[in-house]
Amino acid sequence: MRTQDTQDDPPVPPPAGERKDRRSVFQALPPLAWALLVLVAGLLLTAELARRDLRDSRQRADMLYNSLADAAQVRLDDALDTAAVALRAMQTVLLSAGDLDQTTYAHYHDNLRAVDDLPGYLATAFARRHAVTAADGTPLYRYELLAPLEGNEMLLWLDITTQPDNLAALERARDADRPSMSAPFQLTQFRDAGDAGLGITLRLPVYSRGRAPETVDARRARETGVLAMSLRLEPLVRTALQGRILEYMHVALRDTGAADNGHVFASGPLPVEAGAPAYTRMLEFGDPRWELRMQPLQAPADGDRSQSIILLGTLISVLAALLLWSIAGTHRRALALGQRMSARVSESEARFRTLNELLPALVLLADADGTITYANQFARRRLGDVVGTRLDALYSDPGPRMAVADASGREAGWEEREMEITTGKGSFWARVSLAPVVVDGQPHMLLTATDISEQRELNARLRYQASHDALTELCNRREFERQLALALAGRRAHPETPPFALLYFDVDQFKLVNDLSGHRAGDQMLVEMVLAIGQNLREGDLFARLGGDEFGLLAYGVNETEALALAERLRRCIDSVRFVWQGRTHSVSASIGVVMSDRAGATLQDVMAWADSACYQAKENGRNRVHLYREDDDSTRRHSEMEWASRMRSAIEQGRLLLDYQEVVPLTTAAADGPHIELLLRLRDENGAVVLPGAFMPAAERYGLMPTVDRWVIGTVLGNFARLHPAGAQLQTCAINLSGASIDDEDLAAFILDCIARHKVPAQRVCFEITETVAVRSLLRVTRVIERLRTAGCRIALDDFGSGMSSFGYLKNLPVDVIKIDGSFIREVDTDPMSRTIVSAIVQIGHQRGLKVVAEWVDNDGARGVLDELGVDYGQGFALHEPERVMFQR
Template sequence: MQAESISSLQTALAGIFGDAPLVTLEQNVDRALKTITAQLDCDGVFVLSAFAGIGGIRPRNLYLRPGVTGGANPRHWPLERMPFFRQLMRQPKLLNVKDIAELPLQANAEKQLLRQWQVKSLLVLPPVQFGETRIAVGAVNCQRPREWDAGFINELGTAATLIGAAMELTRIAQALLVSEHKYQELFNQLPLSCCLVDRHNRVSMLNAIARQNLPLVEGTDLLGLIKPEESAILLDTLKVVRDGVLHQAWCEVSFNRPHPLWLKLSFSRMSDDPQHLLMLADDVSERHRLADELSFHANYDALTGLPNRFHFEALLARQLPVSGEEPVCVAFLDLDQFQVINNVSGHQAGDKLLCQVALRLKQLVRKGDTVARLGGDEFAILMHYCNLDTARVIAQRICSQLAGHDFSWEQKRHNVSVSMGIAPLDAEASDIYTYMSRADAACRVAKEQGRNGWHIYCPTDPRMHRLYTEMAASVDIIDALNQNRFQLYCQPIEPLTGQHRGAHLEILLRLEQEPGKMLSPGIFLPAAERYNLAPRIDRWVVDHLLRWGGCNLALWQELELVSVNLSATSLGDSEFMDWLEMRLLAEPELVNKLCFEITETAAVSQVEQAQQLIELLRPLGCKLALDDFGSGFSSFAYLKRLDVDLVKIDGQFVVNLCDNKADQAIVAAICQLGHEMDFEVVAEFVESSAIGERLMQLGVDYAQGYAIAKPSPLDHLTTGLRQPWHRN
């Protein structure tokens, strides 16, 4: 709507000033103000001028809609001669006054005059200047105070430009009647590049700015300077002006020269000869350069210069309609151990390696294939006319060549290799993300196979099914976190020795996909680790457990200990650890009942982080347990470095305890170690009373398993006191 309104107003004003004789300038300004008032939502329009008149002609400076001032139809008002508005004419300042009462104190005289004229709202645009003509155009509302919005201001600004240009051109034209030489001088002084274009599209009468800035000389053919593909738009623009369809029209074309030059060419008809046109040229090269730069950044990776994810997905989407007509494969590549290079040699080294890999990939693929950087150390390749046999050859070439790539940084040499997954396009999937997830899953399989290799997606491969299951589970996890659909369960840890009044519980997590259907922790917990969601889950568990404890404080105080699992990912997440410390400090009545469990694998791989966790928990009165003990080769070696309170024996040594003497020996050794190092021992996977009895004989302190109690919702807990285990 706004664009149509501006076009309509411009056309109307152009018609007023277009072919009218010079002596009618006063009447034309009258008509222009009347037209503006009619087309815009206001009660009047006025012009403030910096000079008294042009050639003895003083144009009207005010037009009010009939009836606004009681039938009077004034032509002039003294506003432009008053101090406040004279000051406005000397500085580029917008005056937007909803209510004239808002005018400053120094404008009291002006305020009184406006009230006499029944003006309620006032708008004065910043002055515009063309040559020696300087005017400011404004509008008034007399019916009621009103807001002057941006659309109105833009439309009035367009009109002000046309009026100012008409007044300046009229001034110039009258000067030309006196002296042709002076006309040429004034023409040369115009701040825009100007020239004439004859009926054969040759230029003449270039002003000084045009001679300085444009690749033009007298007699130059415009069409000979631009690219052939842009000739049509230039010819169409010239034609609509010469035929009188538009009084003025413009187009943007690029000129052939060593450096890119984009010009906006505006053409206007000459009154004495419509076939001769006045051309104004404005250099818009910088705008086009910025547009090209924005387009590059929107579609290409700034570091490597490769297409980015957005551009790659657009290219892949174009292949879907033709996927059945030609063989196409998409590949995902992931640099192996890239984080090691960043950690050891710094991100500058990592960026250098990414650029080298990008260059090598472009050299190793076929002409016409597209290599893209998806982000981080992930790349993708779109291979056209490529069946699986060809894809295998390309994948083998890439993996073998990059494995031999020598990357050194500050005397440090790093091994470089990639894992690569390939997925062919077929008619089964309807969107690009299906193919991308297939290639991603195949890439993950290649990593699991030992890295520095490639794998082709196969829908019957059970590993693909598992990865898809984990990807789907990651979506369920995010939704469960957002919708609070996780549920806290608890399972007793039964003491086998000593007297214990309070219950010892381990907090477990369950995820309900839909009413009555639970997603197995064996699926969503590995997915959480793989997709870096474990810290968010651990935060949810700790936060909701402490909330439950705060709401059930008496029951919480009856408990002996409450164990909570922390993932290896959370252990290495400094942001999570900072949050955990602050959250525990906020619950002084609860924290002394907490015991945090970390797996032996996590402790062994992150000994320093495990020690930092101990240092965090000890002052708060929390305990630490080492879970799955005995599953690694270095269990005993690392145990002496960690001051833990409990050790949970890995279930593989418990399930066959009654029949396996080796398991009995290992359990006995761990119990002996616990007595020597002052930690208590917990056995998991106690599936029968016989196992419980044997554990007691071996000196195990606690037992946990289905033979003792199955997990149940924490909200169903009614007492914190221990319920004795009744052995059969």
């Protein structure tokens, strides 16, 4: 059976001669020969590029080293010129002041300050020329004035004529009236320093007052003495050349006039290969000539880029050759395949039918009247024998029926429609496409369909899970707030519609049930309470679990009196529930806040906040009661929190804060390395009763008491570390929770490290827990605190992991050691596949990062077994250990 579009003519093949010419160009050489040609061309081009790059890199390196050599020469000239200027300044002082004593000379020297920043400077001395001559008739030059004097006293009255090199420099300076530099010599002050103790002396003549002498004879006749400046060579040269010169170059100075090799200075050993290029410059200051020889400290990395070019070029050439080889081979195979296919045109119908028979989708062919003429194997198995029946009879929707019945052209087709197909074997949903085709010159309709029943069922299940609570099967907070927003919008659009009420439920003392009997008991109690409430709900009202022990009810079409009556009836219903768990009976009650929808301009956030305030007021009035929201409820709540804040301050001052510990138990088969605990805060009230943190922590957070509380906990725990647990000093890890307010305290890390050092507690045994929400809110500040504590050895745990919206996204940015999976995932890990999948993913990611993984709220042995199977390292919960008072507070 051959098919083609009704409006397209079959392509006309080109003449045989033209096809042969086209093929001959590409088929003249075999594919391997084309590939080798491309490879050779690519390698030649790569070699040329590498050669040029190597040449350019060497030229750049040579330019750099030449510029450094020029800079070194200029800097050394500048350093010597600076010393000469300072010496010339002292000459001017002596010419203008005449005879000076040592004190005045030192005073002038200090005031000039010309040598304060001169590296290697030692002293400036004046040697007076005496008429008394030496045995050979040479005038005597003795140092009479010296500054600074301290440390250089040995120079006083030293006769320069005893030092031939210095005397020669003196005479050169005198005859030329310009600074003269001596040959390098070993300084007496640094006789044990080797080459680092070499120094030079700059000399400048001092003449009698009058016009500057212009001839050599006049200068010799008017000479009264000579100024000398001693400089230590090593710091002078290193300071002048510091920076890129010494970083990149080995520098050596040599006195060309010395009898030996004239070695003056070397910046260090020369770690370069033999034959490395040398850059030489000459320094002249007076008569001495120094050779400045510079060599690169390391051979220029001129081959790295060239090697990269060679590797990359070779890779590209090989890939291009392989690609061409593949294309040429594919082209040849395609031509051969086309020839084979053209030879089997007569078999196309059988092949088409065979292909359709094997497709895992429904394929139906109908004639222009809509009668089915062909059904593939999959269609026959799902629909039965449908050949001969009308195509549109399969649909429940009349739209497609009309389209098929009335159309024979292209306009009858459509794509990707979801519709229900009905057969004698039942019905199912499918994604259906319908297209007009021509078979044997006659118009037909081709239908293809894919069964999507399971996909639709899965989507419906996901939509249900996204809008419902897994424990109680009630709507969740997201769906409840969506419905509440719709109701508020309807009231704003149509104020005449009947009002509705929002009832906000909060179970009284629910945390006490969790603490006494575990979270599984609390969950079961909520389920029984919801079942009891469900029997007393009105039809059409929306009841939802908002989170934890909080519930909400949208009561439509009620006034204030009816809403309060409904709330009271539900309160009595809840109060009648008696929950029994493991022989222990718990009474159940709830505080209910009521908000009416008759307030103009109320938003979703306003109504939820008012309901929360009304519920809070109901709890403050004694619990187990109904309260209608009034405008002064918010101030009453703030007053109650202020009262708790005052009681908290008193408890801190009177030492009534308590600490319980709960063990964190290893779940894997590895042997335990010692007890690990987390500390839990409690408060003893004025009557001696123990108050759980849920009652006082909100007030402490609102009124800024958490930093004080955290510091009390940290100081108390570290001061009594060996008396927290019966294991004593063998306690392996103690976890302390840090609040968001404490993280914002810039001095917190310093306080913690000071306590650790003062009480000599091993830092690696202290773990600080930071909740995920706090970490996300102040990521940069938290990271700084964490890094400082981890550097000291402390461990960091990320608490309630998974409760945020982007846990995995920022986990890579937090330097933590432990992640604690939020208890909402652990609670149903043994019964809910989704929770199990999430926990497994967290464990894998945590272990991949090298982190320990802790599961919270482990309340039964079944959950413990699943967590052990998933590879969770530690567990924490009532099934493993119930909280106990720390040892030193018992």
